[in-house]
Amino acid sequence: xxxxxxxxxxxxxxxxxxxxxxxxxxxxxxxxxxxxxxxxxxxxxxxxxxxxxxxxxxxxxxxxxxxxxxxxxxxxxxxxxxxxxxxxxxxxxxxxxxxxxxxxxxxxxxxxxxxxxxxxxxxxxxxxxxxxxxxxxxxxxxxxxxxxxxxxxxxxxxxxxxxxxxxxxxxxxxxxxxxxxxxxxxxxxxxxxxxxxxxxxxxxxxxxxxxxxxxxxxxxxxxxxxxxxxxxxxxxxxxxxxxxxxxxxxxxxxxxxxxxxxxxxxxxxxxxxxxxxxxxxxxxxxxxxxxxxxxxxxxxxxxxxxxxxxxxxxxxxxxxxxxxxxxxxxxxxxxxxxxxxxxxxxxxxxxxxxxxxxxxxxxxxxxxxxxxxxxxxxxxxxxxxxxxxxxxxxxxxxxxxxxxxxxxxxxxxxxxxxxxxxxxxxxxxxxxxxxxxxxxxxxxxxxxxxxxxxxxxxxxxxxxxxxxxxxxxxxxxxxxxxxxxxxxxxxxxxxxxxxxxxxxxxxxxxxxxxxxxxxxxxxxxxxxxxxxxxxxxxxxxxxxxxxxxxxxxxxxxxxxxxxxxxxxxxxxxxxxxxxxxxxxxxxxxxxxxxxxxxxxxxxxxxxxxxxxxxxxxxxxxxxxxxxxxxxxxxxxxxxxxxxxxxxxxxxxxxxxxxxxxxxxxxxxxxxxxxxxxxxxxxxxxxxxxxxxxxxxxxxxxxxxxxxxxxxxxxxxxxxxxxxxxxxxxxxxxxxxxxxxxxxxxxxxxxxx
Numbered sequence: 076x077x078x079x080x081x082x083x084x085x086x087x088x089x090x091x092x093x094x095x096x097x098x099x100x101x102x103x104x105x106x107x108x109x110x111x112x113x114x115x116x117x118x119x120x121x122x123x124x125x126x127x128x129x130x131x132x133x134x135x136x137x138x139x140x141x142x143x144x145x146x147x148x149x150x151x152x153x154x155x156x157x158x159x160x161x162x163x164x165x166x167x168x169x170x171x172x173x174x175x176x177x178x179x180x181x182x183x184x185x186x187x188x189x190x191x192x193x194x195x196x197x198x199x200x201x202x203x204x205x206x207x208x209x210x211x212x213x214x215x216x217x218x219x220x221x222x223x224x225x226x227x228x229x230x231x232x233x234x235x236x237x238x239x240x241x242x243x244x245x246x247x248x249x250x251x252x253x254x255x256x257x258x259x260x261x262x263x264x265x266x267x268x269x270x271x272x273x274x275x276x277x278x279x280x281x282x283x284x285x286x287x288x289x290x291x292x293x294x295x296x297x298x299x300x301x302x303x304x305x306x307x308x309x310x311x312x313x314x315x316x317x318x319x320x321x322x323x324x325x326x327x328x329x330x331x332x333x334x335x336x337x338x339x340x341x342x343x344x345x346x347x348x349x350x351x352x353x354x355x356x357x358x359x360x361x362x363x364x365x366x367x368x369x370x371x372x373x374x375x376x377x378x379x380x381x382x383x384x385x386x387x388x389x390x391x392x393x394x395x396x397x398x399x400x401x402x403x404x405x406x407x408x409x410x411x412x413x414x415x416x417x418x419x420x421x422x423x424x425x426x427x428x429x430x431x432x433x434x435x436x437x438x439x440x441x442x443x444x445x446x447x448x449x450x451x452x453x454x455x456x457x458x459x460x461x462x463x464x465x466x467x468x469x470x471x472x473x474x475x476x477x478x479x480x481x482x483x484x485x486x487x488x489x490x491x492x493x494x495x496x497x498x499x500x501x502x503x504x505x506x507x508x509x510x511x512x513x514x515x516x517x518x519x520x521x522x523x524x525x526x527x528x529x530x531x532x533x534x535x536x537x538x539x540x541x542x543x544x545x546x547x548x549x550x551x552x553x554x555x556x557x558x559x560x561x562x563x564x565x566x567x568x569x570x571x572x573x574x575x576x577x578x579x580x581x582x583x584x585x586x587x588x589x590x591x592x593x594x595x596x597x598x599x600x601x602x603x604x605x606x607x608x609x610x611x612x613x614x615x616x617x618x619x620x621x622x623x624x625x626x627x628x629x630x631x632x633x634x635x636x637x638x639x640x641x642x643x644x645x646x647x648x649x650x651x652x653x654x655x656x657x658x659x660x661x662x663x664x665x666x667x668x669x670x671x672x673x674x675x676x677x678x679x680x681x682x683x684x685x686x687x688x689x690x691x692x693x694x695x696x697x698x699x700x701x702x703x704x705x706x707x708x709x710x711x712x713x714x715x716x717x718x719x720x721x722x723x724x725x726x727x728x729x730x731x732x733x734x735x736x737x738x739x740x741x742x743x744x745x746x747x748x749x750x751x752x753x754x755x756x757x758x759x760x761x762x763x764x765x766x767x768x769x770x771x772x773x774x775x776x777x778x779x780x781x782x783x784x785x786x787x788x789x790x791x792x793x794x795x796x797x798x799x800x801x802x803x804x805x806x807x808x809x810x811x812x813x814x815x816x817x818x819x820x821x822x823x824x825x826x827x
Contacts, residue, residue, distance in 0.1 A: 138601075337351055482515040712822050751785045
């Protein structure tokens with residue numbers, strides 16, 4: 076058992092001579108603002124610990140990735156005297172849930188720290204004017220200021236001058252009401268979320284191949300019972316460690332794992348076969364593997380004939396990807412490709428799994444389509460213990476894209492351009508279907524145009540930190556500064572929140588009840604385990620309060636279960652149908668898989684067994700051609716720059732960089748480079764290094780290792796400031812998914 080204890084702290088963080096609490100001026104860095112929070116008492120900021128006064132043991136789920144590991148929160152402690160220092164104890168124990176089977180990673184074990192360590196927001200903050208500092212204020216003043224700014228912007232510039240930017244960590248209830256708030260209370264088309272930077276390419280490819288996107292169309296437990304897994308662009312041993320139990324079971328059962336990654340990651344080290352292509356060449360590799368599948372007679376002709384359309388075009392396209400050509404394009408030896416196809420062709424069951432490594436490209440949708448083509452040609456989709464799946468990243472990355480916070484979607488995975496879908500959802504919302512705005516623009520397109528005459532001038536951000544997480548982040552930071560008004564609702568004073576005009580403190584995962592849809596499409600329930608600090612409100616409460624101030628008469632429930640029941644009605648008849656899923660069923664059944672169209676329906680753990688979600692029930696092949704990265708290395712920028720995650724941090728690091736055990740384990744950004752590259756540049760281990768691209772420079776320290784290609788460098792994206800690698804990434808967009816090309820661009824190294 077791991078115990079997280081709130082430490083005794085010096086309570087006075089900062090005091091001003093006038094008796095007001097002065098927080099940083101707009102634009103200060105996170106290091107200047109970290110830990111400034113809580114409540115003004117006699118001119119000082121007092122660190123408040125939450126009162127642990129709910130039942131002692133509460134079953135819940137981890138607040139981080141989409142695996143949504145089961146855990147139990149146990150706490151004890153007497154009442155809390157908020158005027159004096161005190162201690163509170165909160166224990167996390169892993170729970171034997173199907174996804175994690177009793178395991179937790181570093182982040183899960185320490186997930187309670189942010190609840191008790193005082194590094195979170197506990198009252199609204201507002202700046203009185205541009206250039207003024209953020210000061211504590213009342214909720215009424217904060218909400219009145221936001222509502223007034225919204226009205227002024229829309230009266231002057233039109234409804235679409237106000238935008239909403241959501242997050243993939245928000246619960247289904249928040250996601251649903253955020254989409255409703257944008258379209259009913261604001262009547263704006265301008266809403267999108269950071270999941271556009273995560274799952275959009277895989278979702279787009281799955282939609283056009285199968286008619287439906289659900290990250291994994293089968294339970295995670297099925298991994299152990301397949302014969303071969305082809306895992307492409309995923310380092311699960313570091314990003315989702317408990318899932319590796321299922322891969323260990325796979326190999327114990329005689330199965331084999333093939334990993335495709337330019338780096339020899341901890342995941343690749345556990346593989347039976349590791350293919351190490353040059354960055355941005357995955358599409359060529361997929362086409363080359365399919366060429367060999369056709370050549371060696373491994374196509375399941377009966378499956379292709381009876382359950383698919385479009386194979387002839389794909390077969391013709393991959394004729395151009397003979398092995399020797401693909402070796403030149405990718406760097407993967409012909410022998411390794413042939414070995415991979417031998418494994419795939421001999422197996423009765425195969426899973427092809429992709430993740431951000433192949434999706435965060437300007438060719439991401441086509442690359443995923445190429446791997447789907449491979450799975451379809453092998454006859455592996457729509458069969459038990461087989462198929463294509465995408466490893467969803469964010470905690471509610473799946474539910475976040477189902478219920479309306481994407482620019483082009485309404486609840487239930489309905490297209491916003493579908494007249495019948497608009498009519499149904501409008502009926503639930505009790506508005507005229509013609510009043511539902513049409514599709515707005517995607518996330519990066521919205522952010523890149525902030526503050527312009529053609530773009531959003533007033534932005535509301537919920538649970539996201541785009542100053543760190545967006546592509547070409549320096550430009551996004553400049554656009555945020557150009558806004559007429561910015562409001563941020565979050566649990567901490569992130570880099571983005573620190574630049575806002577109004578900051579609203581919201582409840583954390585263990586302080587509220589709500590549902591999340593994990594990477595399998597399993598809808599699970601996070602139970603409230605403790606009361607939030609006084610002065611903190613839920614996102615549902617603040618949306619309801621804002622809607623009232625805007626004169627909106629539509630219902631915005633503040634009770635999570637009531638909000639979920641409305642979501643269920645809104646999804647009825649949609650692709651992601653939650654009608655038969657209730658809080659009671661989720662608790663009784665350890666989660667329910669959508670679609671679940673009725674109370675009597677058992678849910679759908681495995682999709683496509685009886686047909687695909689297309690009009691004729693057949694899956695679609697799509698012929699695609701390799702184009703390479705949008706920005707290839709050249710004489711001036713001779714290296715591939717990759718970005719990604721590390722074991723101890725999550726996303727923009729807004730939460731994990733405030734947990735001591737995690738920051739001690741990984742305190743600063745670094746660049747990973749091959750020993751021969753280090754020798755060429757004269758770089759020693761631990762040296763201060765600058766990574767330079769056409770968009771700027773990032774400051775990091777050198778880590779030298781032989782597990783990466785000698786033409787490639789890797790920098791994790793969890794830090795802001797001078798170490799913010801997303802300042803230099805390429806914002807080129809996939810034409811179909813609008814996914815930015817985070818994963819690869821051209822770069823060079825310089826000694827600092």
